[in-house]
Every structure is written in C-alpha cells, then in structure tokens.
Amino acid sequence: MAATYGAVLLLGLLLGQNFTDENSRTGRNTLLPLSIIDNSGKVQHLIDLIADNYVDSIGTDDLQDLAIDEIVAQLDPHSEYLRPNQALKQNETLEGSFEGIGIEYYILNDTLMTVGLIPGGPAQTAGMRVGDRLLAINGDTIAGKPISEKMLEKKIRGRRGTAIEIAIHRNGVDLPLPLKVMRDRVEVSSIDVAYLIDSVTAYIKIKRFGAKTAEDFERSLRNLKKQGARHLVLDLRENGGGYFNAATALASHFFDDKQLIVYTQGAHEPRVDYYSSAEGLFGDGELAVLIDENSASASEIVAGAIQDLERGVIVGRRSYGKALVQEQFGFGDGSALNLTVARYYTPLGRCIQKSYTIHSDSLRHTANLPVLGNRDTTAYVTTSGRRVYGGGGIAPDVFVPADSNRASLLYRKIRKANFIETYVYGRLTTSVPSYSVENYLKGYFLPEQEYERFLEYIRDRGMEYTPDEAKVAKSMVRSDIEALLGRYYFGSEAFFKVKNRSDEVLARALLALHGE
Template structure:
C-alpha cells in the first residue's frame, strides 16, 4: 500500500452525526465521512457475467415503455451493489462527494455564517472570525430578511434553499437584507464570497493549573498541523499534562490519525497496520518529533468515537502512553479508499482492516440482513449496539502488563457511566425538536450582556425563574413534563442552556468551557491527573 497523497485513504464512522446549532452557511458543523479525491475509475472491460448490468441499462434506455432518467437508474444500481458489501462502503453522487471533501479539507467557498431558524426567522448565531461575513459587518443576532432578491423570512425556506443562495464562486458579491435590533436596515450588506477555513480543533485551553484540554472534532487534512500548534500554545501557557477529547469524533483521514498519534511518542514506533484480501500487511510508523512525548495524557472516548479516533486511542493504550477514559468506542476498524468516476461521483470502497500495534482488531461484529434493505439501522445486526460492556474477544497484554481486548471498539481503562437522564426519551425529544435552542435564541438574544467572558464563565448560572420559564415553554408546545421529570433533568438542561448562552455571547470556546464545568468525563480525568501527581510527589 502506497503512502501519502498517491492513495487517499480515510476512515470514518457511518452513524448519523447531530447538527449542533443549525447549519453553517456554506458548511455544516457536522462530522461526516469523506476523503480527498482519490483514484479515478476508468473502463477496463467486462468479465464473466458483468456484461449483464450494462446490457440491462441499455435495454431500459432503448425499449422501456416510459422515458426514464438513466443516470438515476445507474445510481440506484450502484447503490444496491455497494450496500451488499459492508456497512461502510458507499456511493456518493457528485455534490455529496464534493461536500465530504470540503468538510475534511476544512475549506469551502462561502461567507462563514451560522444561523438558526427561530419561528421562521433566520437568526445569525455565530460568525467565523475573519471570514467574509465577519469582515462585511454582520453581527450575531442579525435576522436575515432577503438573500439577493429572495425573501427568506416568514416563508418557511429550507436549509438547502438557503445554502444554495449563499454558496457561490469565490470573489462574487452577494447582497443580504437584514434586521438589526428590531429594525430593518435601509440598505443591504454586501459580502464578497471567499475561501473559508474551519478549524478541526473545537477548543484548546488551560482547564486547570498545568493541565491543557483539547477537543478534536474530526481528522481533516489540516488537523495534524492545527493539533501541533494548539499543543505548542498550551505548553507555552504552562501545560505539562493533557486531556485530549475524542468524544463524538467520527473519524477522517487515516494518515492524519497516524500523525496525531505519533505526537505522543519520541520514536518511530508502530502506530497501526492494515491488511486485506487484496492488500498485504502495511505498517504505519510515527516520526521521531512528537510534540507531547512526556507528561500525563488522558484521552476521552465514547460510543461515537470511531475509526481514525480509535486508531489514536488504540496506539496510546497499547503502548501504555496514556489512560483512556469514558465508554467503549464505536468499533469501526475498516479502511476505505475513495475512487472517483469521471462525472464527479465516487465510491468509498472498503479495502482493508486496520489493527492496533498489539494486533487488535477493533471492528465491531455484525451480520448482514440483506433482505431488509429499506431499514439501514437494522440491515446489519449488531452494528448499532452502543453497550459499553461486551464479551471480550482475544486478550492482549501491554508492556506494563495491562490487559486489553479485541472484540469491538476500544474498552476504556477508566469507565464513565452513561447519564440515564441524557438517554431519556424526553430529553432526546428536547434535542430533536431544538427546544433548548428555541428558548435561548428567543429569550437571551435581545441584547448582549454587560459582563465579561471571565465573569460569565466563573459566576453565571441559570436563575431559577429562567428554568421555570423553560419548563413552561416546553409545556406550551404540547409536551407533558411532570414536576418530577423536570427536577431529574434540571442539571442537564441548565448546563445545555448555560453553554448555549455562553456560545451566543462569547463564541465557541465559551460553549465548551461552560459544558466542561460539570462534565463527568472531564471531572474523572482531572481526578486521575491529580492522583498521578500525588503519587509522583509521595515519599
């Protein structure tokens, strides 16, 4: 297997990612699978009975009773074939292939604005610093009225329609009419579309004296450089210990995961290896210039930590470099390579399995049920199970004598129990119907606060009357929320509201700083680091 850009290999999860706060205009804040453009597929002749597929397509085109879209017929046929291989191989039509490439490369042509649809009114809730919309003078809280000559307020416009209006070629101008502080501006704001860069590091900051916290959203083409810069900056601020948060990171480029893992070692040791039916074993080693090769390391994982993230966690665990904290990871140990068709569509084809340095396969076992093609979630039995405790597969032993296992996912060294409140159907409904966002953006966006971000982070907690107002809001929407359930969910909901208020007022970093105040994973990590420090200084 060749290295580098000659073959564009990626690994990514296939579970559905949750859109955090709507859509970033021209780019979603969503972790999707994707890869750089890869090898191009060219006709190589038909063999055995493969001619029947083309003959059938030709027959339909020439003799079928009605006119049909042959492209759609071919796309459907390809999808059916690919879906019979495994849960991860996929066929992407041109716009899907382009979107996935943009997401993992972290750049796109747009304006860098995020909105939320509040009562059929599009409210700007975030701007990318230095992007086109920010430079043009838009503000958080502005309401979009017209994009070019198309009304988008009060007309139930779709996200797809808004994105189509916003997206465009770099250097082209776009006029957007807005309302600010309740008043429509007399003239539209003109914005020049440009290349927008989205960092794959959500946040990096000193969470406790000497402890850096760093959350990686995905493994994109620039993630290794962004990660290294973030670690260097944290070390300048005094960090000698690190918490790396890989929760809900669904993967990305294979070679980027290797680079990230190698940052924790000072030699070129084995990080991961791959092999498949048509692929000989290939070992991937790190380099000898890791940026965080010493100091306590804790990596946070959960059931949505997948593929590329599991490569990093597996290498750290196998080499006893750090502690893995959280819940069993997703369990995707299959590598895809992207092959492009000449029309811009592509096939992401599974070509090999990957194994941790000790030889563990973390691929979750599943059995195909191809008779159930219409329901993807039940088509592969066992694939979507999110249990943390499972029957161990083969046992391995690290150099320090710690037992680790194959059998599906990375089993953490320190387990963090699932919050039953977060799993409750009522809380899931709150998320699905965006009730928390609706409440925050309708109640806390009238004017910006008079206090600083430091005061907000240290001292702001949702007042009792605001939580009561939220409960009444939910009930007014027709949801039955008992007083008992309200009390059970209060801490979780208040944390969500406080974090979202912080994000609206002060940006993305504030969101994670607020959420981390009561986060069970983070608390357990800090306890572990504190205990390690005590052991180091004990006589």
C-alpha cells in the same frame, strides 16, 4: 465517517465498461441471443436494455445509481456510494474549507438568525454580527416564509470572488442598506476548542480528523505549552473519524521516533506499518484521552495506540468499533465510491472491528462489558502485563457510565423539538450582557425561575411532563441553555467551557492525571 485515504480514481469503477449497441429491434424478434451477454458487463447491459427498450422513459443515471447502491449494500456497512453533492460535502468537511461567506444560522420563526461567524471570514469582514436577522438575499425576500436548507445553501454558497447582498434586521431596526459580502474560501478548523483547564493542564477537543487536523493540533498545543501546559486531556468523544493519515500524524506527537502506531492489511493490500515520524511534541507529558460510543475509526487508531503502548489513560465509554479503512474512488460526474480496502490493527495486533450485525449495544453506555457478538476473545498483553482485547471497540481504562439524566425521555423530546435553541435565541438574547466572559463562566448559572419559565414555554407548545420528569431533565437543560448563551455572546470556546463545568468524564480524567 470512514477513515479514508486521499486517493481518487477519475475513471469509472463498477459500471464503466460500455458495450456495443444491440441490433435494432424489428418488432418480430423479442428475444436476445444469450451469447452477446458477457457476465462481466451484465449490469451495464441490463441498464442499456431498459434505457433503449422500456415502455416509459427512464434516466440511465438514476438506474446506474440504484444499481451501484444495491451492489455496495452487499459489502460492509462502511463502504458507500456518494452522489456528487454528497461527495463534495464530505470532501469539503474533511479538507476543512469551502467557498461561501462563513456564517452559522438558526431558523427562528421563519427568519434566518445569525448565531455564529467564522473568525476573519467574509461575513464578519463585511460587518455582519451575531444576532443579525436576514431579511433578503440579492433582493429576494427570505424572512417570514418557509425556506429549506437546500434553498438557503443555493442562495448563500457560491464561487469565490462573487458578491452577495444581504438585507439585515439588527437590534430591532432594518439597516438602511444591504451588506455586500464577497464570497471567498472559508477555512474551518477541526479543533473544537483548546484551552488551559488549570495552570498546567491543557484541554483539546477534536471534532474530526481532516486534512489539517495534525497541523491545527500542533499549533494549539504549542501555544498551550507556552502558557505552561504539562498535562493534556485529548477529547475524542463524538469524533467519528476522518482521514487515516491525519490520525497517524496526530498520534506521532505522543511518541518518540519510529514507534509502531498502527498497521493495515487486506486481501488485496499487503501489510503496511505506520510509525511515528518524529520525536513527539508531547512525548512525555501526562496524557488522558476521552472516548465514547461515537468515537470511531481514526479516533480509535489514536486511542488504540496510546492504550497498547501505555502512553496514557483512556477514560469514558467503549468506542464504536470500526477497524476498516476506506479508499475513495471518484467518477467523472463528481460522484465517488468509498470502498473498504483493508483492516487496521493496533500496535499489539488487535482488530477492534465490531460485528456488522451489531448496530447498537446499550451495555456500553452503562457497563464496561464486551460488545455482544464479538468473536475475538484473544488477550493481548502490554509491556507491563496488562491484558487488552480486540473486537467491539476500545474499552476504556477508566469507565464512566452515561449520565442517566441525559437519557431521560423528557430531555430527549426537548432536544428533538429544538426547544432549547428556540427558547434561547427567541427569548434570552434580546440584550447584550454587562458582564465579561470570565464572570460569565465563573458565576452565571440559569436562575431557578428561568427554568420554570422554560417549562411553561414547552408546556404551552404541547409538551406534557410530570414534576419528576422535569426534575430529572433539569441539570441537562440548564447546562445546555447556559452553554448556548455563552456561545452566542462569547463564542464557541465559552460553550465548551460551560459544558465542561459539569462533565463527569472530564472530571475523572483530571483525577487520573493527578494519580487519584
């Protein structure tokens, strides 16, 4: 997701200029005088001509959208035109709130199953539980029939203060009365998880850079420091970015006042420097930042500043390589244009933007090599004399290749078919475990016979595999099942704790923090 300024222009941008109506056609005159066509408004004029004269009826809104799509496609890959619903969803995601009831669900055998609840959200407050099957919404039966995500969203989402009645099947029986849930503003943190890995090391994973990310991070870090944290692992893997200002605000926590974090510049944008705003909350502790090929934009701003200023160690795989800044311009109908207005540069002056023609580069998964097509071969030198380079993302200080098991064909097929989720929710969540979350995290590992049953399950559903393929996929499948079960019974923190038990990138980061 693009690093985005928050500005919104409420007037039309590309196609907003209107022109006077042409003289009515008489049936004899089929050519229009060239003099009335002003190049600055040719696109709008063309749309008006088609709308007024074409043999069939065509909606002008659709034509305008198509025209804008084609124009924006000629720019960089990160400028994009968003339809009203797309713009709304993006803004809700980055703002960290929406109006609804706060449930996470999975469609299991044509039945909606609650697999997560937003803590303190309307659904939890009304008495909904993880594992509930939704039978009907406001009297309309939804169980046992195909229903699209769009239809579900229309039924569940709604204006705050409005009520929704949900018929529930729980623990094998139907509840006698539907639950009445009052829709409200639901807050969603951009922090996936924050906890102590050991007595002195905090782990914080951020999924995106939204409006409240710096605030959420500060609150989490303060709490962990009270528990004794002196080291920090900041996990930015799979973090595609978000708000530009959220990245600079978060990076400020790692530096003293007035350290240059990043600067921006564009053809119509003069250079603007962004400095740390205050003494950082974590200005002197040992720091490791985890990145991968999907760490982009705002994530790379943070990682680039930490690497250039030698504040911490970067661990993982080369990041995505997006050094473009978007500003959002809104239209009156709710649609919006995310337009690239500047490039950003790390404190040493690196632009880590990869070539627009490079969509993927498998080498970054297996070797710490420059991205193909990178034209920037300039060496930038840190204070200690270390050389770093621009173009094609942030190269980690400690490179950890991708897990070859994750790349196995059978594992990818299993994930694509959603077999792990269906197996866990359909077969392994039928009874409440008798053990505590602590015992689960320390002692539960999927039994060998359960993995064999899972293999039978996918084979019965037409997925073929060899014994060698099953052996290669085993560690990833078992880890996913264990993590999903932990999330179902004990919440999202358990999910990440389970996944982190076998995370090689995290293990290497912990070694680096301890000087090994």
